[in-house]
Amino acid sequence: MTTTPVNVTVTGAAGQIGYALLFRIASGQLLGPDTPVKLRLLEIPQGVKAAEGTAMELDDCAFPLLAGIDIFDDPKQGFEGANVALLVGARPRTKGMERGDLLEANGGIFRPQGEAINAGAADDIRVLVVGNPANTNALIAQQHAPDVPAERFTAMTRLDHNRALSQLAAKTGAPVSAIKNLTIWGNHSATQYPDIFHATVDGKPASELVDHSWLEEDFIPTVAKRGAAIIEARGASSAASAANAAIDHVYDWVNGTGEDSWTSAAIVSDGSYGVPEGLISSFPVRAKDGKWEIVQGLEVSEFSRGKIDASVAELTEERDAVKELGLV
Numbered sequence: 001m002t003t004t005p006v007n008v009t010v011t012g013a014a015g016q017i018g019y020a021l022l023f024r025i026a027s028g029q030l031l032g033p034d035t036p037v038k039l040r041l042l043e044i045p046q047g048v049k050a051a052e053g054t055a056m057e058l059d060d061c062a063f064p065l066l067a068g069i070d071i072f073d074d075p076k077q078g079f080e081g082a083n084v085a086l087l088v089g090a091r092p093r094t095k096g097m098e099r100g101d102l103l104e105a106n107g108g109i110f111r112p113q114g115e116a117i118n119a120g121a122a123d124d125i126r127v128l129v130v131g132n133p134a135n136t137n138a139l140i141a142q143q144h145a146p147d148v149p150a151e152r153f154t155a156m157t158r159l160d161h162n163r164a165l166s167q168l169a170a171k172t173g174a175p176v177s178a179i180k181n182l183t184i185w186g187n188h189s190a191t192q193y194p195d196i197f198h199a200t201v202d203g204k205p206a207s208e209l210v211d212h213s214w215l216e217e218d219f220i221p222t223v224a225k226r227g228a229a230i231i232e233a234r235g236a237s238s239a240a241s242a243a244n245a246a247i248d249h250v251y252d253w254v255n256g257t258g259e260d261s262w263t264s265a266a267i268v269s270d271g272s273y274g275v276p277e278g279l280i281s282s283f284p285v286r287a288k289d290g291k292w293e294i295v296q297g298l299e300v301s302e303f304s305r306g307k308i309d310a311s312v313a314e315l316t317e318e319r320d321a322v323k324e325l326g327l328v
């Protein structure tokens, strides 16, 4: 058993995803059953009291792997020595807010957080951005952490990936475990492209098991708009499923995915599949030796090309908008 605890910083710790996430991290599900963790909770001043309440409950679980909990309202302190950072806290869109306002408000959060990560995080820092707009928030943070390798900044599309797995399993009547090689491409937004053209179900090509009209009219919009459907049904955005996906993403990043299948994560583009270099876009990925690698050499049909390009165009627009605001 590793004896040195891993420092895990969680922002937005008092929010609903935070509440679903922290207990799972402390129980060992983020990094594995042999790795002790120290939690560093970062909140805004108004969120600190609620975070203290959550910390009391974490204490009351007596998790054997939980080596300590500290609470901060200053990013510089919150990221000091962090090995893993889960950036969950973000400014949600409120009534009357334009997209530019949203990007600007989030720039005010993710720029100082990127700077704080640059200044004080551990050398092996790995960052997952969950707070929306996740891809562009990750880009802002990454751009303000010039001393951290760019590949350490990622954004979450694993929830979309898991949603796609579940929808395809339900449609084909197969268990989720029978499905391999699904991909989410692009932005964590309604333009994302859930791609089944390389997926297999029990070894058979998924695209031969479903018809194209289901794919276009049902599967793709259901996955892409699932976040909105959850808000409509629950009266609040997805929380436990988002926390679950964050756990999956970091667990795989650290422990590896194996060669048998792949998953999806938004990572800094190296230009693969025509996605402009530097954009943080979702790709088919495997993790090996603690690094994400884009699965190369997949054939991209004209249909898929159009969908990937549309989502990447949105990411490019978001990057241009934050450039104009001086945030990157």
Ligand SMILES: NC(=O)C1=CN([C@@H]2O[C@H](COP(=O)(O)OP(=O)(O)OC[C@H]3O[C@@H](n4cnc5c(N)ncnc54)[C@H](O)[C@@H]3O)[C@@H](O)[C@H]2O)C=CC1
Pocket (backbone or CB within 6 Å): 011, 012, 013, 014, 015, 016, 017, 018, 042, 043, 044, 046, 047, 088, 089, 090, 091, 092, 109, 129, 130, 131, 132, 133, 134, 156, 157, 159, 160, 188, 237, 238, 239, 242
């Ligand atoms: N990428 C994905 O798949 C998903 C992303 N999300 C996004 O995750 C984010 C969090 O969702 P919830 O937990 O439901 O929201 P929430 O509103 O319940 O909690 C957010 C928390 O962040 C805190 N916060 C705000 N600014 C902060 C800052 N500068 N530093 C530290 N903490 C700060 C708030 O005080 C609040 O406690 C939202 O942006 C949501 O849209 C949600 C579901 C899926």
Ligand SMILES: O=C([O-])CC(=O)C(=O)O
Pocket (backbone or CB within 6 Å): 132, 159, 226, 227, 228, 230, 237, 238
């Ligand atoms: O749609 C939202 O606001 C929350 C979200 O990102 C999701 O559930 O995918």
